[in-house]
Amino acid sequence: MTDTISAEVELGGIDPAGARIDPDSLRDVLAECDPAPLLMSLVHLTGDTALLDEFGSRLEYSRPGTHYGTPSPNALPAGQYPQDVADDIRARALEILTGSDLATQLEVPAPDLFAAMARVATSQEVDEEFIPLLREQAGFVTDERHVPVTVPPPADFEVIVIGAGITGINAAIKLGQAGFSYTVFESRDEIGGTWTRNTYPGAAVDTPSHYYSYSFELNPNWSRYYPTGPEYQKYLLDVVAKHELREHIRLETAVQSMTWSEKDQIWDVVTRDRSGAVEHHRAKAVISALGMLNSANIPDVPGLDTFGGRVVHTAEWDADVDVTGKRVVVLGTGCTSVQVVASIVDKVSALDVVVRTPHWIVPERTVVHEVPAGQRWALEHLPFYNQWFRLRSYWFASDNLYRLPRVDPEWAASHFSASAENDMVLKNAQKYLRDSFPDRPDLIEKLTPDFRPYAKRIVKDPGFYAALRRDHVSLHRASFERVTPDGVHTTTGEFIPADVIILATGFTLDFTTTIDIVGRDGQKLADVWKGGEDPRAYKGVQVSGFPNLFVTSGPNSAPNHGAGHNITSEEQVHYVVECLQYLLEHDHASMDVRPEVLDEYNAEVDKALDETVWVHTGGPVNSYYRNSSGRAIVPCPWRLVDYWTMMREPDAEDMTFVSGTGAPAEVAR
Template sequence: MTSTFTPSGPARDSITPEALRSAIAVADPGALLMSMVHVSGDLSLLDEFEEQVAHAKRAQAGGGTATQTHYGAQSGAVATPPGQFPVEIAAAIRERAAEVLTSGLSVQLGLPEPELFRRMASLCTVGTVDEEFVPLLLEQAGFQKAQRRIPVTRTPAPDFDVIVIGAGMIGLNAAIKLGEAGFRYTVFEERDELGGTWSRNTYPGAAVDTPSHYYSYSFELNPDWTRYYPTGPEYLTYMQGVAEKYGLYRNIEFSTSVISAEWIEEEQKWVVETRCQDGSVVPYTASAVVTALGMLNSPNIPDIEGMNTFEGRIVHTAEWASDLDLVDKRVVVVGTGCTAVQVAPNIIDEVASLDALVRSPHWIVPEKAVVNDVPEGERWAMRHLPYFQNWFRLKAYWLASDNLYPVPRIDPEWAATHLSASPASDLVMQTALQYLERSFPDRPDLWEKLTPDFRPYAKRIVKDPGFFAALNRENATLHRAAPARIHPGGVTTTDGVYIEADVIILATGFHLEFTTSIDIIGRNGTKLADLWKNGDDPRAYLGIQVSGFPNLFVTAGPNAAPNHGAGHNITSEEHVHYVVECLQYLVEHDYASMDVDPEVQAEYNREVDEALDRTVWAHPGAEVTGYYRNSAGRPVGPCPWRLVDYWTMLREPSVDHFQFTRHSV
């Protein structure tokens, strides 16, 4: 393999000895070491540090050091966190970097052959990267773009139009890749700006809980993230920049909502009706429709008795009021998921009092990087050190992906006598429990209130951005309760406590929808909403296609979420790649449409249910509500497969799984 490296950001004259020294002092050692190998072409560096790592592991094993979790929890002696080099080896890497990189930053080794790449990836992550992961890592770390599988010998016909619904992460990705593949497309976005959830959620502290350097498009890396976990505004700025670079704005119809889509069998087309800002309804025809709405869109506003009597202000975090003044206000926050945990520490300094109503607490783990800035030296390294950014991204993905796959899976023998699902699950639980006790050393009452009664991963694991610290403040009170009734001047909780309030913040999440808010009608007049019981029991082939709805691609559909690790961005790229491959197959073979065989879809979902039946998502150990599961307790969000397996499934369509229809003569 060959590849070239071009520094991004400021001009090369900013590569000074001082800047280089500052970068070496703070840059991630694994990515720094790999950059040294690219610059020098000296593979003996791999030998040298592989031996040092092996020696450290032997010493650690012999010394009986601590057991670790993926979150760094330890018991016993202090151990090196997963994916990190021991302190002395990290220091040795920096010392060698000062020798190797000062001679210049020209590249002697481009993208290595697969086996060498696998070896480098293993050392970078201080782990073992098997051969099966290499193609995925090459793409997801941005070393190369997704490789097309369907041979491209024909271009789409002029009337082969594609409609994309939604201009969030997946919608923008679809626009870019459809355009690059030569398909005419239009994106309809009901809001007046792009960004999806990151234009909608503007509450204080809104942020991504996936690392910045991974939560971005693999083909559009950003070296200038200011935080290791991006804030909502910074991520929105990133998306706007991508849209500008690829000229997407000219193909996006803003303030235009899609109200219906109907498949016309005789024409082998979709008729899509839209409602414009002025209320007018305009129909469009398209050969294919791609929904890019995600599954969490409509705010979940609880029906609490007396809401209309409250004399203060009630605001949902997804509908944040820019004029809301919280200074010296008595504030009640309802909810305990990622949003509530972000809001509380970001308003605690200005409010008179904060009462957090926690009905069902999540497992909360420590993660210092959630609130840490990226040092300027490391940002400089991202821009200027050859391939540093790629290896940094690879490492961020690797440590939060299929390494975590065993954690939500149930070990029946272990689970029979433990709340946790397995030894791996128990390590995560102990991490959370130890963190809880450390955070409130003199408050066993809070230990009880903040300890969940369900298995780890049955709901989303929350990385603490300062929630526990906020609860330690004198003006904060935690209630293990929900609001029972709202009065003109406050809230009565389900445990009978009355709380005076000026503002009530509903951090209560979203309704699970899976596109059922749109009236989608397939063959024989079948409505998708009816088939999916208004979103309560959605089923699809590969989480994307539904039998009876030709050329409809429901991205981020049922059982497609990577809930054991990584982030929504990998789903975005997997699904968009698959859509383009399917459409190209139609073009190449002069087909008008493809429709998944109903038996194939049924068998796929049987396999999904069987795999999920061995997870905490199906058997959480206690009654659990949330968007992972439907009203019958079936997991409808989580994908049961390893990320590498799902990625492989989506490289190209299995054509024997479909019924194809040719264009009418």
């Protein structure tokens, strides 16, 4: 991304091109570098793998997940090098880099060497099964095609993508690279998906910047360790520009319905644009990239429409809303609410936060921190520093955390927490809460959830607790009972005068059911999924009776134990392209998952989820993770490495096919 996102880094005597480096400036730069990717970069630069033995022998290695929560007094946080090792790596880097032209001696290492480097880079055991995933997700290699490519896509093999957010953009890139004709329909007036909606004050990604991006488009120039909404939107637009996708994207054009023609083996897709013009399109395959959280969840509060001031939902933010000097009431306490509160606290005259159900909140020191200039220089100029930095960002936010939401029945029988690992998260959050409000037991009580950590999304604090300590801020453990022209009446009998009401109440959950989708035999997806109440899919992507329809961000595909939506996007788009190529290679017109396979897969999903806090919450909880009957419909039960592996290519035995002539086709074995 260095050709699309400029880095403005002022570092004295350092040549921006990286040709010559002044020692005094370099010393300051290295002080801001992470020693682990710095060491890996030195190995690439010199080709000297003995550096791994020299410094790796001084590290203590652990199994993934053993350092989460509150470490013992003598333990370092996961992946952090001892100070003496870090100092010696920086000293060696100063020696090697001074006067160097930064010519790379070692390019992408072979898998065995890569595994050894990953072990030192993380100071953890890295099992062989993770190596292919890490090489791809760290940006060393692009996703490898698995289905043999001998038949190029014909010109009339048109694919329609619905949505131009992170997944739709990814699908467009990968379809284009694979040679497929495609069109992306986006109902909004700009590209970016959720980041065109979430423009409220303080809007930011709660996944690390250097990981929450495409593995094939690393960005060394993030200004913050967790990107703001506008910066992430700019990243997506830069990717679109680089890959020249605009000509394939039709903005302000909503897909209204889709009907499968068994006779023609084609989808008839109906769109309506902003002017009201209706068009019919024929597509061999359709990829829904709508995500699962699309419509603002507006609470049904009596009198809300009588309020004399401004009412605004965070998902429908109006740039004209001015909270300066105003009395503001915020409803909600999830990720969005805490960002809004921390962002506007210095502007308002009074701020009341109404909390029905608090979340577990944990400290994250880098949430609001800018990336130092030296770190940004290294990310852009040192060989493979960016890739190793990303690998570490992914590693410590992914399957390291897999055990945290899982229930240990023996432990849970005598503890509020679900397991020893889950208890570390609980104690960490409880300690942070106590330390934040040492003289406010009332706030501690109001902010303490009555369910296990991970039963709802863990929130990283961007300054919410600090805002609640301000004199003009009040917290109410209640909900809205009714709204009158001059304020809010809560369910605890309080009246809060207000000029502005901010609804930070999130989204309604839907999996493509807002579109009228009719598959084989006239069955509607909305009916099959009971209006979205009980969605079930094979691998979170395919539904029996809806051939050549691929629902990304589908049910039970979200990596809720860690990482981010970006990896799910890449896994699922890769799988879709492999499926489409499989059709071409075998002269099939369509593929459809067998009903019994779909049922068997979901039985396995439910069995695995029955071992998690998403099902056994430990207390009453209202979470979008679950439907009204308590079934977990959002989380994926597998490790990220498991899901990545199962999405490499289609399993033909799980499918039925129709040949290019319209007749049922035998499975190629």
